[in-house]
Amino acid sequence: MLSLVLLYLTIFAYSEAQQGQIKETKMTVYFQDFSGGPKATVIEITGQPDGLLSFTKFGAMFCTDDPVTEGFDENSAQIARAQGLYVTSALDGSNTHVLISIVFTNDEYKGSTLEIQGSSAQFERVREVAVVSGTGKFRFARGYATFETIYYDHTLHYAVIQCNVTVLHY
Numbered sequence: 001m002l003s004l005v006l007l008y009l010t011i012f013a014y015s016e017a018q019q020g021q022i023k024e025t026k027m028t029v030y031f032q033d034f035s036g037g038p039k040a041t042v043i044e045i046t047g048q049p050d051g052l053l054s055f056t057k058f059g060a061m062f063c064t065d066d067p068v069t070e071g072f073d074e075n076s077a078q079i080a081r082a083q084g085l086y087v088t089s090a091l092d093g094s095n096t097h098v099l100i101s102i103v104f105t106n107d108e109y110k111g112s113t114l115e116i117q118g119s120s121a122q123f124e125r126v127r128e129v130a131v132v133s134g135t136g137k138f139r140f141a142r143g144y145a146t147f148e149t150i151y152y153d154h155t156l157h158y159a160v161i162q163c164n165v166t167v168l169h170y
């Protein structure tokens with residue numbers, strides 16, 4: 001019994017020393033999203049031959065690789081890619097289930113990721129999805145991200161999505 005307690009205390013002290021203090025990091029980034037055209041960054045996996053995306057069709061699955069920039073402008077510094085999947089998960093098409101990694105490429109966070117997962121009310125002005133974990137500088141991260149489409153060009157199928165992330169991590 002005593003040895004179990006000692007073992008526990010040792011592990012606890014070790015993990016405290018390893019991990020240090022919890023930090024809060026907040027960031028505002030921009031997803032450059034092309035849902036069609038020659039530069040498409042979103043495709044429908046279960047797509048139609050006409051290439052139109054059926055976001056409201058229950059079970060429709062999408063794959064995405066959006067550039068993530070520091071500013072609103074498409075040509076501002078790219079700091080990450082938003083890579084993953086989403087699936088229209090509500091029968092009435094209102095919710096999509098998001099599984100996306102923000103894969104950082106900038107100097108500060110290169111090689112680190114944040115993992116975003118959960119239900120997104122895709123037609124609301126602001127959507128909130130959980131940040132469930134991370135890697136590298138974001139090990140053990142948890143928090144939330146908001147998404148707001150702040151620009152949409154119908155003919156180019158081009159949207160700019162402002163993403164605010166708040167995470168606690170070591």
Ligand SMILES: *[C@@H]1O[C@H](CO)[C@@H](O)[C@H](O)[C@H]1NC(C)=O
Pocket residue numbers: 028126146147148162163164
């Ligand atoms: C996201 O952050 C920006 C910049 O701080 C702010 O203007 C905007 O209102 C925030 N959006 C949401 C949905 O909180």
